[in-house]
Amino acid sequence: MQVVGGSASPRLAAALAERLKARLVRVETKRFPDDECYVRLHDDLTGAKVVLVQTTWPDRNLIELLLLQDAIRSFKVERLTTVVPYFGYARQDKQFLPGEPVSARAVARLIEAQSDAFLTVDVHAESILGWFEKKRAASVSASADLARHLRQFSVDFVLSPDEGRIAQAAEIAKALGVPSDFLVKERLGSEAVSIVPKRLEVEGKTAVIADDIISTGGTIAAAAAELKRHGAKRVLAACTHGIFVKNALERLSAVCDTVISTDTVENPTSVVSVAPSLAKHCR
Ligand code: R5P
Numbered sequence: 001m002q003v004v005g006g007s008a009s010p011r012l013a014a015a016l017a018e019r020l021k022a023r024l025v026r027v028e029t030k031r032f033p034d035d036e037c038y039v040r041l042h043d044d045l046t047g048a049k050v051v052l053v054q055t056t057w058p059d060r061n062l063i064e065l066l067l068l069q070d071a072i073r074s075f076k077v078e079r080l081t082t083v084v085p086y087f088g089y090a091r092q093d094k095q096f097l098p099g100e101p102v103s104a105r106a107v108a109r110l111i112e113a114q115s116d117a118f119l120t121v122d123v124h125a126e127s128i129l130g131w132f133e134k135k136r137a138a139s140v141s142a143s144a145d146l147a148r149h150l151r152q153f154s155v156d157f158v159l160s161p162d163e164g165r166i167a168q169a170a171e172i173a174k175a176l177g178v179p180s181d182f183l184v185k186e187r188l189g190s191e192a193v194s195i196v197p198k199r200l201e202v203e204g205k206t207a208v209i210a211d212d213i214i215s216t217g218g219t220i221a222a223a224a225a226e227l228k229r230h231g232a233k234r235v236l237a238a239c240t241h242g243i244f245v246k247n248a249l250e251r252l253s254a255v256c257d258t259v260i261s262t263d264t265v266e267n268p269t270s271v272v273s274v275a276p277s278l279a280k281h282c283r
Pocket of ligand 1: 161162164165190191193211212213214215216217218219220
């Protein structure tokens, strides 16, 4: 097996190669003066089972992924598994208004065209996997990896900030042996949310808010305020995909004691690797 890492996921690709005892392929990536991408593989992949690892956010990384797939296909490989640790555009998983695209479907079709199998992590909506019509597609849960890291914090309680993440919070809570609950969120705009007030038994406790994505930080900030209002002693935020747009991290540091994320989007808070969970699904 050989692992190709795109420039959005170098650490995760290396960690996965190590787990799989696979060769990490030497990849050259550069940008032309007009910002177009150039890639070249410096190892022979003929006959290999290849795992390509590349997060597709922001958009330029999607183009790089398509070029890497094409370069891999220029060898007669036995199989190409495309691993997109953070699958961008997943939140537009349906047509909310007439005239809109189903963005997740458009991206899925592009990726599927050159893959034999597709893997992602904590996909925003499982229904997206259905857009990979001809090939095996799966979403791997990061909950076990997150829970392993969270053990050191003596967590008492896990909270999902909205109804969409109840299962993720419950999985983490189960692994930690603590209770979980959820809030009901209403989105007021792209950066603001409101939370329906709810009684939470967290007085003097350490609580974790678990979410799949932190983007502007609005969701976590609102949930953290609710936990603090109920007397939580310590509030941690744990997400799979830490995008942290604009001043999200600054905004969160005002309301959370710790913010952690996984290496699906590599950033300074990526203290948890999903390589152990991904490796179990790569064949
Ligand atoms: C939404 O349904 C997702 O699960 C996240 O809660 C959301 O994407 C977080 O976005 P933000 O950090 O901008 O509130």
